Amino acid sequence: MSERNLRHETIAAQGGHAVDRETGAVVPPLHAATTYARDENYLPRLRENYIRSGSPNLWQLEDTLARLEQGAAALAFSSGMAASTTLFETIPPGAHVVAPQVMYYGTRDWLRRLEAMSRIRLTLFDPGKQGDLQASITDGTDLVWIETPLNPTWEVIDIAAAARAAHDAGAILAVDATVSAAVTTRPLTLGADVVFHSATKYLNGHSDVLAGVLVTRETNARWQQVAKLRTMQGNPLAPHDAWLLLRGLRTLFVRYRQASANALVLARHFENHPKVEAVLYPGLESHAGHAVAKRQMVDGYSGMMSLLIRGGFDAAKKFCVSLTTVVPATSLGGVETLAEHRKTVEGPASPVPDHLVRISVGIENVADLIADIEQALARL
Numbered sequence: 001m002s003e004r005n006l007r008h009e010t011i012a013a014q015g016g017h018a019v020d021r022e023t024g025a026v027v028p029p030l031h032a033a034t035t036y037a038r039d040e041n042y043l044p045r046l047r048e049n050y051i052r053s054g055s056p057n058l059w060q061l062e063d064t065l066a067r068l069e070q071g072a073a074a075l076a077f078s079s080g081m082a083a084s085t086t087l088f089e090t091i092p093p094g095a096h097v098v099a100p101q102v103m104y105y106g107t108r109d110w111l112r113r114l115e116a117m118s119r120i121r122l123t124l125f126d127p128g129k130q131g132d133l134q135a136s137i138t139d140g141t142d143l144v145w146i147e148t149p150l151n152p153t154w155e156v157i158d159i160a161a162a163a164r165a166a167h168d169a170g171a172i173l174a175v176d177a178t179v180s181a182a183v184t185t186r187p188l189t190l191g192a193d194v195v196f197h198s199a200t201k202y203l204n205g206h207s208d209v210l211a212g213v214l215v216t217r218e219t220n221a222r223w224q225q226v227a228k229l230r231t232m233q234g235n236p237l238a239p240h241d242a243w244l245l246l247r248g249l250r251t252l253f254v255r256y257r258q259a260s261a262n263a264l265v266l267a268r269h270f271e272n273h274p275k276v277e278a279v280l281y282p283g284l285e286s287h288a289g290h291a292v293a294k295r296q297m298v299d300g301y302s303g304m305m306s307l308l309i310r311g312g313f314d315a316a317k318k319f320c321v322s323l324t325t326v327v328p329a330t331s332l333g334g335v336e337t338l339a340e341h342r343k344t345v346e347g348p349a350s351p352v353p354d355h356l357v358r359i360s361v362g363i364e365n366v367a368d369l370i371a372d373i374e375q376a377l378a379r380l
Contacts, residue, residue, distance in 0.1 A: 008067075008068055008182075008183075008253070011064060011067050011068055012064070012068060012182075012249045012250060012252045012253055013250050013251075013253070014250070015027075015028060015060070015246045015247070015250050017060065027247075028057065028060055028243065028246060030057060030239060030240060030243045031055055031056045031057055031239055032240065033051070033055075033239075034051040035049065035050050035051065036049045036050070037049075047059065051236070051238075051239070052231055052234050052236065053231045053236070055236070055238075055239045055242065056239075057239040057242040057243045057246070058076055058236055058242045060242075060246060061074075061076055061237070061242045061245055061246045061249075062074040062076055064246065064249060065203075065215055065249075066215055068182040069182055069187075069188055069195050069215040070186055070188055070189055071188050071195065071215040071216055072216055072217060072218050072219045072223075073216055073219050073223065074213060074214065074215040074216075075213070075214050075215075075226060075227060075230055075236075076199065076211060076212070076213050076236065076237040076242060076245070077212040077213070077214070077230060077235045077236065077237060078210065078211070078235045078236070078238070079200075079210050079211065079212050079235075080106075080178075080196075080197070080198030080200060080210075080211070080212035081106055081107075081212065082233075082235040083196060083197075083212030083213060083214050084107055084110070084176075084196055084212065085110055086214075086226055086229050086230055086233065086235065087143075087174060087194065087196070087214060087226055088110065088114065088120075088143075089226075089229050090222050090225050090226060090229070091114075091119075091120055091142050092142060093119060094118070094119075094121065095120060095121070095140065095141075095142035096120070096138060096140045096141040096142060097111060097120045097121070097122050097123070097141070097142065097143045097144075097145065098122075098123050098124075098125060098133070098136045098141055098143070098144045098171075099111055099122070099123075099124055099125075099146070100124065100126075100127045100133075100146060100147065100150055100157070101125065101126055101127065102127060102150050102151075102152075102153050102155070102351055102352065103145075103147050103150055103151060103176070104147065104151045104176065104178075104198075105345075105346045105350060107145070107176070111145075121140075123136045127150055127155045127157060128155060128288070133146075133157065133161075133162060137165050137166060137168075137169045137171065138169060139169055139170070141166070141169045141170075141171040142172070143171060143172055143174060144162060144165070144166040144171050144172070144174070145174050145176070146162055146173070146174075146175055146176065147175070147178070147179070148175065148176075148177070148179075148180070148185070149179050149180075149282050149289070149293070149301075149302065149304065151178075151179065151304070151358075152304075152306050152342050152352060152356060153280055153306065153352070153356070154179075154280045154281060154282055154287075154304060154305065155288070155289055156282050156287075156289030156290075156292045156293045156296075156297075157289075157292075158292050158296070159173075159175060159185070159187050159190040159192055159296055160190045160191050160296075162175075162191075162192075163190060163191025163192055163193075164191065166193075167191070172193040172194065172222070173187075173191065173192045173193050174192065174193065174195075175187035175194070175195050175196065176196045176197075176198075177195050177196065178196070178198045178201050178202065178332075178333070179201075179202070179302045179304050179332075179333075180297060180302065181197070181201070181202035181203060181252065181256055181302070181333070182197070182203065182252070183202075183252060183256040183257070183299055183300065184256070184260075184297040184298055184299040184300050184301070184302070185296050185297050185298070188215065188217045190296060193217050193218075194215065194217070195213075195214070195215040196212070197212065197213040198212055199211035199212055199245055200331065200333075201331065202252065202255070202256060202302075202332075202333035203245060203248060203249060203252065203333075204244065204245050204248035205248045205251065205252065205255050205333060205335060206244075206334060206335060207331060207334040207335075207336070209241050209244045209245050209248065210241070211237050211241055211242075211245055214226065255335060255363055256299075256300060256303070257300055258363040259300075259302070259303030259333075259361050259362060259363055260283070260299075260300030260301055260302055260303055261300070261366075262303065262337075262361045262362070262363065262364070262369065263281060263283065263301065263302065263303045263304070263305050263361040264281070264283045264284075264301065265370075266305065266359070266361060266366065266369060266370065266373070267283060267284050267305050268284070269370055270307065271284060271286070273377065274310075275309065275310050275311075275377045275380055276307050276310065276377070277308040277309070277310050277355065278307075278308040279305060279308075280306040280307075280308070280356075281301065281304075282297070282301050283301030303332075303333070303360055303361035303362065304332060304358070304359075304360055305358075305359050305361065306342075306356050306357060306358045306359065307319075307356070307359065308353060308355050308356055308357075309355045309356075309357055309377075309380070310355070310380070311355065311380055312354055312355050313343060313354040313355060315355065315380050316343070316354065316356065316357050317341050317344060318380060319339075319357060319376050319377065319379075319380060320340065320341050320357060320376075322375070322379045322380075323339055323372055323373070323376045324375070324376075325337070325364070325369065325371075325372035326338065326339050326359070326369065326372050326376075327339070328340065328341075330345065331360070332358070332360035334360065334362060335362050335363045336362045336364070337359065337360060337361050337362040337364060337369055338359070338360045338362075339357055339358070339359050339360075340357065340358045340359075340360075341356075341357055342357070342358050343356065
């Protein structure tokens with residue numbers, strides 16, 4: 001089987017290349033240099049000669065990510081927000097943008113900031129209302145941005161249907177696939193134009209790298225603009241972080257599958273708990289988006305779930321601080337299980353329910369996680 005036809009698990013496990021061609025090392029070397037000498041014709045020996053345009057570690061990572069997502073090219077940035085906001089920079093002045101009402105709040109706040117500056121026209125659709133996404137798209141729409149599943153309520157959006165609606169209006173579709181993590185869903189194969197990842201999360205998986213990624217279906221003029229902006233802004237991922245992220249990718253599939261399996265066990269266990277109003281998890285048959293999730297999430301439903309704790313705001317906060325094995329902390333997608341009261345983090349203007357606790361399920365023994373959540377609920 002040729003290198004380009006390797007299956008996704010193999011591409012990830014070998015970090016793009018199993019052996020360094022120069023040394024024979026099975027782990028890629030770290031290139032920490034910020035500048036590189038030119039050749040005898042004063043041309044760059046590599047693709048570029050200065051770190052603001054990239055580095056060998058970055059290019060190896062980006063090649064691996066593009067292959068995992070079945071895209072034409074990838075760009076890795078110094079953070080998730082650096083990646084998404086660079087894409088937003090390519091929106092023509094005054095153009096229309098469509099995004100969900102509930103989503104990662106940093107992205108939503110940035111889009112609202114652009115709207116307040118009259119930089120864009122923004123419509124936030126209700127993901128729980130049938131047809132509201134399609135109704136929000138107009139002939140003047142330039143960009144449709146979706147997450148699926150949506151953070152932190154985990155509604156599921158049909159990517160193929162969203163792509164058709166966007167393309168019919170002449171817009172592009174960008175999908176935040178942080179939660180599906182290049183394992184269970186590949187949005188580019190379903191019609192999306194750009195895939196975004198907060199690579200800090202599942203792609204890295206060890207809570208020690210800050211990074212963002214964009215992957216494109218085609219290297220068109222807009223993509224070239226994104227690449228140029230990244231260089232101008234000085235936002236490429238640094239070599240050591242690229243090296244760590246590539247290392248994290250090597251265990252992506254086994255980590256993701258174990259976290260997904262644990263989350264499904266937890267969701268089913270607590271679905272009818274007397275102190276839990278609802279469990280929000282697309283892997284449950286009772287979830288409103290389960291049918292779509294089952295169709296487009298082909299290898300697990302992720303480790304992300306939320307509990308609606310009976311007793312409101314104060315009970316949800318008390319639940320978080322009563323946990324002893326599960327860590328009350330921000331972020332998601334690591335090997336350790338985290339719990340977070342989202343209303344406290346997002347603030348009073350957030351549309352997230354007061355009693356929602358987001359749980360990023362890790363790879364621990366699930367019996368220990370059940371016992372810890374049970375004892376925390378018993379204190380309410």
